[in-house]
Amino acid sequence: MLETTILIVSALIGLSLLLNLWRFMKGPHMLDRIIALDTMYINAIALIVLLGIFMGSPLYYEGALFIAMLGFVSTSAVCKFILRGDIIE
Amino acid sequence: MDIAQLATVVFLLIGGVFLLIGSFGLFKLPDFYMRLHAPTKASTLGIGSILVASIIFYSFKGDGLSIKEFLITLFIFLTAPITAHMLSKAALHVRCEPRADTLNIDKLEKIRNRES
Amino acid sequence: MDIKHSLWPSPFNFALLLVVWILLTNSFSVGNLLLAVVLAWFIPFLVSRIQSDTSRVKKPGKAVRYVMVLLYDIIVSNIVVARQILGSAHKLQPGFIEIPLDLREPLPITLLASTISLTPGTVSTEVSKDRQCLFVHALNVPDEAALIAQIKSRYEAPLKEIFGC
Structure with missing residues (x-):
């Protein structure tokens, strides 16, 4: 029961990663790519937590926390770059 | 089939569906400001739900209560509004065009210059 | 800054740390709790010198109730937004709205802006330089005045009570 659910939810998250990737490729604007990347970070966290439940090991939690922090820091760094870059222009 | 496993399954499914809806919104909505809504919220609720499932799963596995997933949830709930704010600020800064029928579209320049 | 404040910076920071x-160590042993208390006192003490004065929570009970209302709203309105996303995008009427603020201090305004961003359907975009109003982008605005009134009564009024300003 749990294994089947994990497979189904992994498929759902994989599908959302594909949708994000499409937006990442197409994104008419730079910012669309950034937000697609940010959403991919969130989906990756969910995938890692799922893997942890599947393997029955709580070790994956640390990795998920790392990705959460990296996602936030990189997104805000790129936003800051866009804001500043335009000021210099 | 015990109650803990059932709860884990239900929360996992809710989380997966909300993550998919968030990404679908990002895929489909027409302009940047509208796209901003989908991932910052639906995905936040989705990941919260999956982490609740993880808490229930580990707590009933026999190693005692495990609540450290709350930290990731807390972190994401704290940072999602900041990310959304910075993205929308950057979008205003580079003059990203909203959809033409947006309300108060004429105020855009005023918002950009932070005049009240 | 008086000596009492620098020795005992803020109960909120203490509790949060x-x-x-x-949560980070996931252990409830006495030694770990003691270490947590020492760290939670010492880090705000170190940081209090470089921090500007912030508003303090006057009514913790109201704050807990506010968080509960917020969690409930996040869940309920996420379902509404999910339906809007799945429905036709042409029926949606996005818009920028301007919310006049009664709050003045930076911390309550930040909390209000974060609340608005977390509750689905609205993202706070910008605050005017003189802190007079908050600009919000909403996904679907059937009635501009009603949305402003709802945000003001449901989120701003409790925040005003919590910080007593």
């Missing part, structure tokens, strides 16, 4: 440390 305590909870985060315990």
Whole structure:
């Protein structure tokens, strides 16, 4: 029961990663790519937590926390770059 | 089939569906400001739900209560509004065009210059 | 800054650091709790010198109730937004709206802006330089005045009570 659910939810998250990737490729604007990347970070966290439940090991939690922090820091760094870059222009 | 496993399954499914809806919104909505809504919220609720499932799963596995997933949830709930704010600020800064029928579209320049 | 404040910076920071440390280590032993208390007191003490004065929570009970209302709203309105996303995008009427603020201090305004961003359907975009109003982008605005009134009564009024300003 749990294994089947994990497979189904992994498929759902994989599908959302594909949708994000499409937006990442197409994104008419730079910012669309950034937000697609940010959403991919969130989906990756969910995938890692799922893997942890599947393997029955709580070790994956640390990795998920790392990705959460990296996602936030990189997104805000790129936003800051866009804001500043335009000021210099 | 015990109650803990059932709860884990239900929360996992809710989380997966909300993550998919968030990404679908990002895929489909027409302009940047509208796209901003989908991932910052639906995905936040989705990941919260999956982490609740993880808490229930580990707590009933026999190693005692495990609540450290709350930290990731807390972190994401704290940072999602900041990310959304910075993205929308950057979008205003580079003059990203909203959809033409947006309300108060004429105020855009005023918002950009932070005049009240 | 008077000596009492620098020795005992803020109960909120203390509680937050305590909870985060315990969650991070995931252990409830006496030694760990003691270490958590020492760290939660010492880190705000170190940081209090470089921090500007912030508003303090006057009514913790109201704050807890506010968080509960917020969690409920996040869940309910996420379902509404999910339906809007799945429905036709042409029926949606996005818009920028301007919310006049009664709050004046930076911390309550930040909390209000974060609340608005977390509740689905609205993202706070910008605050005017003189802190007179908050600009919000909403996904679907059937009635501009009603949305402003709802945000003001449901989120701003409790925040005003919590910080007593």
